[in-house]
């Protein structure tokens with residue numbers, strides 16, 4: 001048994017014109033998807049397919065399904081109706097406000113997480129890395145709700161759950177054990193948060209994090225909002241620890257704002273170190289007049305794996321609901337001045353775990369027979385246009401299963 005997707009648009013190459021401009025070339029294909037969710041055959045659409053169950057994709061462009069790599073499914077107010085944020089003086093006041101409403105919000109964790117998952121699915125996302133609060137106020141309650149929500153959508157996505165000490169690792173003595181419990185109860189990655197700004201003891205915070213990670217043999221994804229020298233020092237310390245304790249290829253920094261104010265020379269040198277130790281960077285492309293974007297292009301030139309996410313949205317931290325990881329790539333390209341066919345096209349790899357339909361030379365490399373049948377189908381003539389124009393109507397297929405959006 002298999003399913004045919006008829007008239008799918010795929011990128012097959014590029015044309016360079018005399019004036020030097022480049023245009024992506026596409027053509028239409030029929031794709032046969034085996035029941036196990038793998039691509040069985042790809043044939044030109046000029047050939048006949050006699051299958052009554054075939055789904056006509058009507059020339060929509062197929063792109064690799066998108067990956068949301070920094071999210072907070074437990075924090076959103078989605079499904080609860082509108083509310084703006086309450087103004088605060090500083091981070092500790094924001095955390096106190098969050099703590100005050102955690103108990104009440106925990107009751108709707110599954111419902112709110114489900115609303116956010118559906119929004120991601122309708123935008124073409126088939127993998128979510130979510131951080132989930134593990135704190136002394138509600139302990140593992142949000143984890144329970146988020147796990148149930150993710151499980152209910154398992155046929156459409158894969159996921160990773162980060163046990164996140166949002167209210168500090170060292171400030172509350174039960175936290176290390178709560179994180180251990182979370183890792184025994186479905187969390188798959190250990191989180192961390194500003195060892196300087198929140199825990200106020202960089203070395204000890206990093207050491208406790210490393211100890212728990214090794215104890216459970218899990219990856220680490222650490223929120224690092226600490227800026228300037230302190231943020232940089234923290235990352236450098238962690239890299240030394242990763243090297244000494246042989247924990248290569250298992251850790252990532254989210255945000256990593258400590259990178260933005262370094263000189264380009266220092267950014268390059270630090271990117272080399274990140275690359276050697278295979279430490280990834282997760283960015284949410286935050287743009288404000290007061291802060292600079294971290295040097296994503298330099299990081300990638302040195303071989304650092306960079307991925308993007310929407311972060312928490314519509315919650316006590318922000319009233320906005322962008323919720324579209326493709327828009328994050330669009331914003332990144334806009335702010336860094338990428339406007340050529342190739343640069344727009346290539347940037348898609350930030351949200352597809354490196355997969356793009358064409359390689360750097362414009363040769364087709366995806367999809368191929370035997371690949372997982374996971375796509376997002378969009379109304380666009382090529383991936384560069386999709387990044388630049390953000391087509392609204394999208395259709396997700398995850399391992400051969402089409403998601404029917406309610407949005």
Ligand SMILES: [Zn+2]
Nearest residue numbers: 131223311312
């Ligand atoms: Zn976050």
